Amino acid sequence: MLVSRSCAKRLLASAGRAARYSSTGTSQLNSVTEQDIEYFSKILPKTSIISTLAPISSPSDELNSFNSDWMGRFHGRSTTVLKPKTTRQVSEILKWCNERRIGVVPQGGNTGLVGGSVPVHDEVIISLSNMNNVRNYDPVSGVLVADAGCILQSLTDYVAPHNHIMPIDLGAKGSCHIGGNVATNAGGLRLLRYGSLHGSVLGLEVVLPDGSILDQLTTLRKDNTGYDLKQLFIGAEGTLGVITGVSILTPPQPQASNNVILSLPSFDNVLPLYQTVKRQLSEILSAFEFIDRTAYNLAVKHGQGRALPESETVGAECFILVETSGGRREHDSEKLLDLLESLLGADKPLINSGVLSQSPAEFSSLWALREGVTEAVSKEGKAYKYDISVPLASFKQVVDDTREHLRSKGLLHDKAVKYVLGYGHVGDGNLHLNIVADAYLPEITDALEPYIYEVVASHRGSISAEHGIGAMKTHALHYSKSDVSIELMKKIKAVFDPKGIMNPGKVLE
Numbered sequence: 172m173l174v175s176r177s178c179a180k181r182l183l184a185s186a187g188r189a190a191r192y193s194s195t196g197t198s199q200l201n202s203v204t205e206q207d208i209e210y211f212s213k214i215l216p217k218t219s220i221i222s223t224l225a226p227i228s229s230p231s232d233e234l235n236s237f238n239s240d241w242m243g244r245f246h247g248r249s250t251t252v253l254k255p256k257t258t259r260q261v262s263e264i265l266k267w268c269n270e271r272r273i274g275v276v277p278q279g280g281n282t283g284l285v286g287g288s289v290p291v292h293d294e295v296i297i298s299l300s301n302m303n304n305v306r307n308y309d310p311v312s313g314v315l316v317a318d319a320g321c322i323l324q325s326l327t328d329y330v331a332p333h334n335h336i337m338p339i340d341l342g343a344k345g346s347c348h349i350g351g352n353v354a355t356n357a358g359g360l361r362l363l364r365y366g367s368l369h370g371s372v373l374g375l376e377v378v379l380p381d382g383s384i385l386d387q388l389t390t391l392r393k394d395n396t397g398y399d400l401k402q403l404f405i406g407a408e409g410t411l412g413v414i415t416g417v418s419i420l421t422p423p424q425p426q427a428s429n430n431v432i433l434s435l436p437s438f439d440n441v442l443p444l445y446q447t448v449k450r451q452l453s454e455i456l457s458a459f460e461f462i463d464r465t466a467y468n469l470a471v472k473h474g475q476g477r478a479l480p481e482s483e484t485v486g487a488e489c490f491i492l493v494e495t496s497g498g499r500r501e502h503d504s505e506k507l508l509d510l511l512e513s514l515l516g517a518d519k520p521l522i523n524s525g526v527l528s529q530s531p532a533e534f535s536s537l538w539a540l541r542e543g544v545t546e547a548v549s550k551e552g553k554a555y556k557y558d559i560s561v562p563l564a565s566f567k568q569v570v571d572d573t574r575e576h577l578r579s580k581g582l583l584h585d586k587a588v589k590y591v592l593g594y595g596h597v598g599d600g601n602l603h604l605n606i607v608a609d610a611y612l613p614e615i616t617d618a619l620e621p622y623i624y625e626v627v628a629s630h631r632g633s634i635s636a637e638h639g640i641g642a643m644k645t646h647a648l649h650y651s652k653s654d655v656s657i658e659l660m661k662k663i664k665a666v667f668d669p670k671g672i673m674n675p676g677k678v679l680e
């Protein structure tokens with residue numbers, strides 16, 4: 172139900188003003204009041220509002236999962252979650268919040284790793300989970316238009332009968348939303364083959380903080396008409412507006428997918444191996460993923476995938492998962508077998524052994540060893556997650572140096588930190604450096620930061636290769652962005668969101 176302008180004005184005038192300073196330091200933001208809930212309940216059915224405030228008054232534990240990230244590292248104090256079903260409803264909510272200066276946090280599947288989708292204070296959470304319809308699919312062009320709240324896996328299932336796949340794939344696919352993927356510019360396991368979302372996303376529908384709807388939901392492959400505004404929202408982490416619809420190009424399903432896990436005696440072999448694999452598999456190579464020994468052991472310990480036969484892992488310092496996706500089943504398998512033969516038959520073999528999947532179940536099981544590292548780590552304790560781009564050659568050095576650094580501070584093993592491990596997307600130059608401890612402790616954070624960011628900056632790398640900045644890295648943005656860049660980002664933010672209501676405390680300080 173839409174609320175009339177006069178009704179909105181009346182409610183605005185009567186609304187209480189529990190003002191406080193926002194985390195961005197740029198504007199006064201207000202807390203939600205009972206009058207706001209009264210207004211929201213004119214826009215949304217009561218079942219789509221979770222609030223501890225009258226006249227809804229849901230139990231506060233219902234709010235907990237929306238206020239915390241899945242790692243239990245970031246916590247907000249929102250009193251109110253709104254679950255709109257339509258773009259128009261999102262627009263009405265934002266218009267109201269903008270006029271009232273109420274902070275807003277858009278939330279998808281809440282699977283992020285940098286605290287981007289939970290409030291810093293008591294912002295209203297707009298959950299996109301009720302906006303979960305496919306709007307249109309053209310199996311000829313492969314262009315899919317979907318609500319932002321569609322779960323990635325359900326979209327993968329939707330396009331599968333049409334012999335297409337989604338251009339992204341990530342461990343959280345069973346719960347992450349396509350809108351969240353776009354808002355965070357999620358990378359994932361298919362980036363090597365299909366590139367980033369900046370290329371696959373053709374159009375977006377975005378509700379701006381003042382409630383206006385930016386309809387750029389084009390399905391065109393070519394549209395060279397000046398500034399490509401949608402690119403600004405890809406990776407903006409909800410700081411410029413709420414993405415409500417996504418138009419995305421889905422690639423044809425490869426006819427044949429194979430994978431193999433190679434065990435390597437030394438990390439030094441990773442780079443020559445990558446060169447060899449690229450040369451021999453050329454266009455059918457679709458993933459080249461790295462798992463160090465610690466990461467592998469944890470994945471196995473926590474039952475992610477099936478452990479490789481013991482004999483194949485003896486003496487392995489690290490593992491590489493190679494995937495091929497091509498158009499000719501026999502040809503592709505032969506290419507992979509030829510690769511294995513030539514690697515193992517070399518005078519100085521780069522690998523100890525390789526385990527090739529022989530069935531769809533084995534294919535998934537090998538992937539689970541890699542995809543499941545995050546899950547395994549979460550079962551071990553609290554993880555400090557650094558998601559960095561550094562030259563491939565320094566992946567191992569960075570992990571080893573971090574371990575030694577923690578040891579020198581007396582924090583390793585006997586004192587809180589249990590593991591330091593590395594894994595990630597070698598093909599994309601992206602290392603996931605995880606430090607696993609018993610708890611999130613200030614002395615560990617102090618030992619890790621700015622240490623890791625300085626290492627990254629010394630390589631002219633990125634402090635966030637794919638997970639974003641969220642609330643976790645706002646203070647460190649300058650390690651990867653120049654002053655000029657940050658000033659421009661702030662100006663862009665001010666143009667779209669002059670009152671600073673959108674996802675305050677994220678991306679920019």
Ligand SMILES: O=C(O)CC[C@@H](O)C(=O)O
Binds near residue numbers: 342359541604
């Ligand atoms: O948990 C992490 O640090 C990485 C998660 C994800 O980006 C992955 O590549 O598995």
Ligand SMILES: [Zn+2]
Binds near residue numbers: 358595596603
């Ligand atoms: Zn990753």
